[in-house]
Amino acid sequence: xxxxxxxxxxxLSKIKDDTYNKIKIRFSEDNEDKILEKELKKxxxxxxxxxxxxxxxxxxxxxxxxxxxxxxxxxxxxxxxKTGCFGxxxxxxxxxxxxxxxxxxxxxxxDVDNILTNHIVKGERVEKLLYKSPTLxxxxxxxxxxxxxxxxxxxxxxxxxxxxxxxxxxxxxMDGYKALGDILTNKTPPKDIIDNVKKSGLRGRGGGGFSTxxxxxxxxxxxxxRKFVLCNADEGDPGAFMDRSILEGDPHSVIEAxxxxxxxxxxxxxxVYVRAEYPIAVERLEIAIEQARKTGLLGNNILGSDFSFxxxxxxxxxxxxxxxxxxxxxxxxxLRGEPRPRPPFPAEVGLWEMPTLNNNVETFAxxxxxxxxxxxxxxxxxxxxxxxxxxxxLAGQINNTGLIEVPMxxxxxxxxxxxxxxxxxxxxxxxxxxxxxSGGCIPEELLDTKIDFESLSDIGSMMGSGxxxxxxxxxxxxxxxxxxxxxxQDESCGKCVPCSIGTKRILxxxxxxxxxxxxxxxxxxxxxxxxxxxxSSLCGLGQTAPNPxxxxxxxxxxxxxxxxxxxxxxxxxxxxxLKVVISDEKCVSCGICARVCPVNAITGEQKKSxxxxxxxxxxxxxxxxxxxxxxxxxxx
Amino acid sequence: xxxEVQVKENFDYKKIDEIIKKYKKDDGMLIRILQRTQEAxxxxxxxxxxxxxxxxxxxxxxINGVVTFYSLFTQEQQGQYTIGxxxxxxxxxxxxxxxxxxxxxxxxxxxxxxxxDKLFTLKTSRCIGACGLAPVITINENVHGRLSPADVPSxxxxxxxxxxxxxVEESLSKVGDKNGA
Numbered sequence: 003x004x005x006x007x008x009x010x011x012x013x014l015s016k017i018k019d020d021t022y023n024k025i026k027i028r029f030s031e032d033n034e035d036k037i038l039e040k041e042l043k044k045x046x047x048x049x050x051x052x053x054x055x056x057x058x059x060x061x062x063x064x065x066x067x068x069x070x071x072x073x074x075x076x077x078x079x080x081x082x083x084k085t086g087c088f089g090x091x092x093x094x095x096x097x098x099x100x101x102x103x104x105x106x107x108x109x110x111x112x113d114v115d116n117i118l119t120n121h122i123v124k125g126e127r128v129e130k131l132l133y134k135s136p137t138l139x140x141x142x143x144x145x146x147x148x149x150x151x152x153x154x155x156x157x158x159x160x161x162x163x164x165x166x167x168x169x170x171x172x173x174x175x176m177d178g179y180k181a182l183g184d185i186l187t188n189k190t191p192p193k194d195i196i197d198n199v200k201k202s203g204l205r206g207r208g209g210g211g212f213s214t215x216x217x218x219x220x221x222x223x224x225x226x227x228r229k230f231v232l233c234n235a236d237e238g239d240p241g242a243f244m245d246r247s248i249l250e251g252d253p254h255s256v257i258e259a260x261x262x263x264x265x266x267x268x269x270x271x272x273x274v275y276v277r278a279e280y281p282i283a284v285e286r287l288e289i290a291i292e293q294a295r296k297t298g299l300l301g302n303n304i305l306g307s308d309f310s311f312x313x314x315x316x317x318x319x320x321x322x323x324x325x326x327x328x329x330x331x332x333x334x335x336x337l338r339g340e341p342r343p344r345p346p347f348p349a350e351v352g353l354w355e356m357p358t359l360n361n362n363v364e365t366f367a368x369x370x371x372x373x374x375x376x377x378x379x380x381x382x383x384x385x386x387x388x389x390x391x392x393x394x395x396l397a398g399q400i401n402n403t404g405l406i407e408v409p410m411x412x413x414x415x416x417x418x419x420x421x422x423x424x425x426x427x428x429x430x431x432x433x434x435x436x437x438x439x440s441g442g443c444i445p446e447e448l449l450d451t452k453i454d455f456e457s458l459s460d461i462g463s464m465m466g467s468g469x470x471x472x473x474x475x476x477x478x479x480x481x482x483x484x485x486x487x488x489x490x491q492d493e494s495c496g497k498c499v500p501c502s503i504g505t506k507r508i509l510x511x512x513x514x515x516x517x518x519x520x521x522x523x524x525x526x527x528x529x530x531x532x533x534x535x536x537x538s539s540l541c542g543l544g545q546t547a548p549n550p551x552x553x554x555x556x557x558x559x560x561x562x563x564x565x566x567x568x569x570x571x572x573x574x575x576x577x578x579x580l581k582v583v584i585s586d587e588k589c590v591s592c593g594i595c596a597r598v599c600p601v602n603a604i605t606g607e608q609k610k611s612x613x614x615x616x617x618x619x620x621x622x623x624x625x626x627x628x629x630x631x632x633x634x635x636x637x638x
Numbered sequence: 639x640x641x642e643v644q645v646k647e648n649f650d651y652k653k654i655d656e657i658i659k660k661y662k663k664d665d666g667m668l669i670r671i672l673q674r675t676q677e678a679x680x681x682x683x684x685x686x687x688x689x690x691x692x693x694x695x696x697x698x699x700x701i702n703g704v705v706t707f708y709s710l711f712t713q714e715q716q717g718q719y720t721i722g723x724x725x726x727x728x729x730x731x732x733x734x735x736x737x738x739x740x741x742x743x744x745x746x747x748x749x750x751x752x753x754x755d756k757l758f759t760l761k762t763s764r765c766i767g768a769c770g771l772a773p774v775i776t777i778n779e780n781v782h783g784r785l786s787p788a789d790v791p792s793x794x795x796x797x798x799x800x801x802x803x804x805x806v807e808e809s810l811s812k813v814g815d816k817n818g819a
Contacts, residue, residue: 054770057781091770240726243767278673278710279766281779319669319708320764336668337700338707354665397728397769404770435727469769471727485730495707625743628787 005170005296009306011183014174021175027101028164045080045122046100050163052087052250053243053282054404059111060095066114067097080122086162086251089405090150093133098145098163105145106131136401136423153421155383156407157391158207158244158367162251167286170293173254179299181373182258185265186307192222192266199369201377203389208234208325208362209440209466210542211388211455214369220349221267221359229269230353231260232360234330235276235283238322239438240489241469244393245363247405249276249283252367253290257313259361259369261304264311267359272313275334278320287315322439322493326541327360329495340497341541362467364393384410388454398435398471399426411452414444418472429474433558437466439486439493440546442553443479462553464546478575479558480565483551484512490547501544504535508548515562517578518569525562529555577622580637586612588634595626595635649686653678658693668696668704672711681712709764717752717759719797722776726765729773733786737773738762740787744794757801758794 008014028046049055049064067082088096093107099121106117109131120126132141133148142148156162165172173179185195200215221229233256237245249256260272276284291313294300302310316334323329324339331352333339352358368390372380381389388410394417397403401423408417414434418424425431433443436453442463444451451457455465473482491505511528514520532548532555539545555562564572571579584595584604589612596604596613603620606613615626615635627635657674661667671690676682682705691698705711723729723738738749741760745753752759768774771783775793782793 053766053768053781054783057768057771057774057783091768094770237767238764240730240765241728241769242765243769246767279764316666317670317673319673320710321708322764333669335666336670336704337666338703395769397772398731403728403772438727469727471731473731477731482727482731485727489725624739628740 005293007296007298009298011187011305014179014183014305017171018174018177018180021171025165025172025175043079044101047080047082048085048098048100048163048166049082050086050088050094050096050098051084051167051282052091052162052247053280054087054091055094055096056282058094060109062111063095063097063109063114066111067118070114070118074118076118076122080118083166084168085165086167087159087247087405088145088163089154089159089247089407090148090402091404092402103144105133105143105148107133149423150402150404150406150421153408153412153416154406155391155409157371157380157383158248158255158364158393159251159405159407160371161255162247165252167251167253168289170254170290170297170299173252177374178254178370179258181370182262182265182299183305185262185373186305186309189307192268195262195266195373196222198373198377202368202372202380203377203384203387204365204368204372204380205388205455206362207364207368207392207467209239209437209464211465214361214365217349217361218263218266218359220347221357224350224357226356228271228354228356229267230356230358231263231267231269231272232331232334232348232353232358233260233272233274233366234325234327234360234362235274235280236318236325236330236333237277237280237363237467238325238493239440239467239469241397241435241438241471242395242467244395244405244468246280246283248363248367248393249280250286253283253286254294255367255370256363257290257294257300259366260313261300261311262369262373263359263361263366265309267357269357269359270311272311273316273334273353274313275316275318275324275330277318279318284315284317291315321495322489323495323541323543326543329541330360331358338495340495341543343540364468385452385454387456392453392465392468394468394470396422396470396472399429399474399477400424400472401426410454413450413452415449417453417470418449422472425472425474427474429476431472432475432477433473433479433482435463435471435473435482435550436469437464437546437549438469439489440464440542440549441466441469442549443473443482443557444553445557462549462556464549476573476575478571478573479554479561480512480516480571481573481575483554484509484516486550487512487547490543494543494547498538498540498544500535500538501540501547504531504539505544505547507531508535508551512551515565516571516576518565518576520562520566522563522566524566525555525559574637577624577637580622581617582615582620582622582624582626582635583638584613584615584630585634585636588632589613590632590634592631594629594631598625598629600625649679649689651689654686654689655693658690662694668694668701669708672701672705676711681715683713683715715752715756717756718801719757719777720759720761722761722763722766724764724766724768724772724774724776725762726767726769726772728765728769732772734773736787737775737785737790740790741775741794744791757798 071080095109097106097109135142196218204214205211321339324333326341329339329341348358348360384390391407391409393407435443487509491509494502496502532552536548591609593608603616661671687701688698691701774783
């Protein structure tokens, strides 16, 4: 692709028009054009190239498509593009064929032939690759008819699954860099930009929920020799992957927002701090920055104005605490990522002691469209105090795992049962976990909670970055708390005592209870300790680490009590409280289990009588369970 | 006075010099230099840390502090394939622990250890963001998703087979060279 320097807004809008004409067959609004294109039999095949689909061999599908199209000499009328995440990761690899808007799921490389022969050449749908709606019990062709997409409103994810993230002109075609262009040509005063952002009511999407407009205002108010714009893409929350998807699917929206932020707070240098665990996101960002530099959208005198701004990447090296802004700043300077007390906030003292504006990926991704459509438009979506939309990552025991974006104030029930398609295997819902290791578990009776920043913290959870993990009756809430505490303990940086030692002591109590060695007093000690750690830790990691326990103690105390008093695990998870037994009826006396048992706890006579496990010897390693050819061994 | 760094093993110091030269001029590039060095050498033993310390004029205590702080850095030699079992919440509730157990059982190593033949290293990793495919494992760059413990042997076998194949090819080409000579 040849990229030229864009020197003015006029040149920018010319590129927009040219590219839009090339990709307009992807948009259903232009129906007339579409019919014309159809007559010409032109097709765009978009292949999801997010981490999810790539992991399920989406790349091979794309390569095969490209190869077959060349072989059949269809290049002139069929074009294949990479695109960002559609969100329906469960059904990947996903491809979308325009202008028919056909949504094909679970496409394997060997399906390519079928798609080209039937869909492209004959114009017939390949039914076996269509989504089958469980509610209507019929095949659905169009993406918008699928329940999963129906209740969504895509603002931050507006370009994911629509454009090729590795082509800057496609972003420009979607009105990309227009907000920046307008600001630079009109020389919009920074105060007006901040007012607009404030009016939108946008709040930090990384978890804190601080007003973005006010953050920008603070950053503008401090002077420094140099000032920096920092993007927090260290998405360490287990179970959250929206930042990754935005960077993979629409990196330019973040870059544009960072340039605008630079103009607003008077900074000329930005950094994106991104996790090294996200190789595809890093690669797309590198490509995007390179293309923005080539077109002069990054560098000196952007779009012919007197404003200059450049952007570089900083790669994380695997530390959860670096998601905390003061720790992130240390890490971005190449040091140990240890947090420090605030104030002073980074807006005053940040990178190299200079004023630094730090926002999360999703926050930035909302900025260009807010400035284009106006703060009032954004503020019209959402609830009273939480405006706009929020991206959630649905995972766990739910049918439709993936990435969704809904207006603030959508109820959990809608998300789980309408968008998420209900609980996997028709099991019973137990809890929804939001906010990762800093959040809490929401029980069934609160399913109608309208999700926003306030309502979640009212019920002892938090928005966090938007991970939403669904648990069913087979998940033990004590075990989940232990899991999160183990995580927090492992990731505690060790700088302050309440977090580094407090979480360890909490973990020990939880482990004791899960082994059936807990006392009722432990619950009181646990709760006190949780509040101590919360109140006295230095940074967000320690201050929120006890949340999973406090919320499970509040809503699922009976499970804790069952572990202590009855020495049972109601969900059947905590191994130490279970017995491993062999069913007499099912056992075929093959003796395989006895051979794998490391402690010789299983005895019996081969081919004669059923085998037995001696409970006093058994160490509950469960090594025998998968080895049994007839599934006769189970936990009780 | 310049202290001489003791060279025990034959590391590719020329490559490390190139890396340092490329990033030295920018501020705060220590992590990037360590990452690139680890990519080139495979791990960051003390000798290399002290070499970098000398070249950058940063105390080795600072460098060792950074190396031990971040989970992506390792001071020990790794197997040819590093297996990372994602221990994010989504994978955990979908049975990642059972997958770890299955790998441990299959390779007879614990988490953090390397097999005797230096082929596999087993690690648990933080959420890699492929939650839609939970549980997932990564083997070097490859992601394997929607796993059950029963899938483990066949996946590992694929890597063992590729490894064997390349070794056979290598030795064949050596034989060929000899014959040719």
